[in-house]
Amino acid sequence: MSSEPFTLRWGILATGGIATTFTKDLLIDPQTRDASDIRHVVAAAASSTSASRAAELLKSINAPPTARAYGSYTELVSDPDIDIIYIATPHSHHYHHARLCLNAGKHLLVEKPITVNAAQCQELRKLAREKGRFMMEAVWTRFFPLSREVCSIIQEGKLGDIKRVFADFSFWNDVQKEFGTQHRMVNPDLAGGALLDLGIYSLTWLFMALWHCQPADKRQEPAVSSAVSKCATGVDETTTVLLRFPGSGAQGVAGTSIIVATTPNAEHPNPGGDAVRIQGTLGDLTVDYAPRPRTYTLTPAVNEKRGKLADFEYEVVEKFKEIPGGGHGMFWEADECARCIRDGKLESEICGLEETEVVMRVMDQVRRQGGVVYPDVIESTESPLDGFGV
Ligand SMILES: NC(=O)c1ccc[n+]([C@@H]2O[C@H](COP(=O)([O-])OP(=O)(O)OC[C@H]3O[C@@H](n4cnc5c(N)ncnc54)[C@H](OP(=O)(O)O)[C@@H]3O)[C@@H](O)[C@H]2O)c1
The missing domain is CATH 3.30.360.10 (Dihydrodipicolinate Reductase; domain 2)
Structure with missing residues (x-):
């Protein structure tokens, strides 16, 4: 194995609370957690409303000046110098944004829950496999x-x-x-x-x-x-x-x-x-x-x-066990993405998609039993991008 660390170039899709926390963690030197085989680069961030909002996010966390700010998610997924996209939009939007990224050929880390329901999760799994891209739900807890x-x-x-x-x-x-x-x-x-x-x-x-x-x-x-x-x-x-x-x-x-x-x-x-x-x-x-x-x-x-x-x-x-490097603890899941992609894996063994889908099925049943119903447009496996900020 090469002694050079494997570099993973990240695009951040959304500019809210957890996008900020996660991106800050990406900037922490992996050596502080005894990881010398991988490294992360914050290549770009995108806001659905304006490039200046993405620029503000990058500035607020002292991202390197090379990080690009986009005013749309479509521009982000078109950037050839991005390997993986972290999706941090509301639950309702994960499915639609994940399809956008996979269709553009990007690897994916999607905030929890991966989708609104199991049917959407199943569709994403199929698409990720078809495209040969890595995908994981961002259940960071599993990597502590x-x-x-x-x-x-x-x-x-x-x-x-x-x-x-x-x-x-x-x-x-x-x-x-x-x-x-x-x-x-x-x-x-x-x-x-x-x-x-x-x-x-x-x-x-x-x-x-x-x-x-x-x-x-x-x-x-x-x-x-x-x-x-x-x-x-x-x-x-x-x-x-x-x-x-x-x-x-x-x-x-x-x-x-x-x-x-x-x-x-x-x-x-x-x-x-x-x-x-x-x-x-x-x-x-x-x-x-x-x-x-x-x-x-x-x-x-x-x-x-x-x-x-x-x-x-x-x-x-x-x-x-203290969280090292002054971080929040989200870098461990990012390290897992880097190692899987370096090794040509399409799924993590610690947070695999079969288990993700079974958990989604459990949540579907609970919502059915309790009568928690969401609008059809966000439960659907159709993927009109209109109305999803793209
Ligand atoms: N892992 C964790 O510990 C953790 C913690 C909190 C939340 N989460 C997950 O992360 C996701 C985002 O949560 P958050 O707390 O960061 O939410 P948030 O602060 O409300 O941010 C969501 C972001 O999504 C984008 N967005 C796009 N379309 C939107 C719409 N129609 N309405 C609202 N926002 C929209 C916005 O950024 P731009 O439009 O500027 O891109 C917004 O800033 C959720 O899936 C949540 O479950 C995970």
């Missing part, structure tokens, strides 16, 4: 070293058989006052609601423990039950999902809300918190915060009848 370590603990059998997982990601808002009706968190036209925005992180932990960390031949789609309470705009405000995985019979409970919080009045980090609880026959493992995990606590079962965890000798293990 702490999440990787939790997966290893499960896969090495240190918790025994996993039987139950609870996970919650909710944060408190005065929904009416803070969001009104137009904000993307509550606006049905933008596929708002707790489930698609926050609940996907709770589901991610259920799926990491009960699907991803299980042997491939044991992965089966779960049965889904749910309770949904809506806010005034008709999207879900508080949702609880109950999954039962066939075969193992393991159960998962995923909670999400935009009106009550996982941990009231507590700032993250919340060491010792248990936003996620993974329960095995030999012990429990809790994680402090679902989307951005920094601490896990492993408590072996101190119970002769349940056997003994040899490695842990009944000791409680608490581990804290």
Whole structure:
């Protein structure tokens, strides 16, 4: 392998909150996280409204002067000096913007949820394969070293058989006052609601423990039950999902809300918190915060009848992992994109598209059970680009 790091040239599609945070992380030297095999270049950013808005984004994060600012997404995808595009528009627009990028021959990292529904996700998978382009949903949580370590603990059998997982990601808002009706968190036209925005992180932990960390031949789609309470705009405000995985019979409970919080009045980090609880026959493992995990606590079962965890000798293990380089922690998913593209892979093994689609199918069922309906134009697999800022 060459000693020169592989360089991935990024185009940023959208200029909102998370586009800014992600692009800032791209600019952090990978050496600060002991990565010397890849490097990222912020080649350009685009706004659907004006080039000056894209220029402001680039300026606000001290992007290099070589980074170009575009006033339309079409111009961005036409730039031959971009390898991959990061899509950070509202959920409703992901499908349409992803098609635009794939048709222009770009690799893709698409913010969560990858699409509004599973049918759209399936169409994108087909198109990405046809075009021979890499595509991944930006579930950054999966790439935290702490999440990787939790997966290893499960896969090495240190918790025994996993039987139950609870996970919650909710944060408190005065929904009416803070969001009104137009904000993307509550606006049905933008596929708002707790489930698609926050609940996907709770589901991610259920799926990491009960699907991803299980042997491939044991992965089966779960049965889904749910309770949904809506806010005034008709999207879900508080949702609880109950999954039962066939075969193992393991159960998962995923909670999400935009009106009550996982941990009231507590700032993250919340060491010792248990936003996620993974329960095995030999012990429990809790994680402090679902989307951005920094601490896990492993408590072996101190119970002769349940056997003994040899490695842990009944000791409680608490581990804290700082996010290096002053970043937010989004660079690890970017590093994964670079390595996959360097190695000619079309999908990540840590966040593969089959699992992404199964999670989308679960969310489809929950919305159906709770009667959360979005306008046809954003549920459709047709792709008129009119009205999607292109
Ligand atoms: N990974 C995470 O931790 C995380 C955190 C927050 C959000 N997200 C995800 O990232 C995506 C964007 O969230 P955000 O919080 O960054 O949203 P935001 O601040 O509202 O930004 C969305 C951006 O999309 C563009 N856009 C295009 N058409 C739009 C339309 N019709 N209405 C509103 N904006 C439109 C706008 O930029 P231009 O028009 O200037 O391009 C806008 O700034 C969502 O999918 C969300 O789930 C992920």
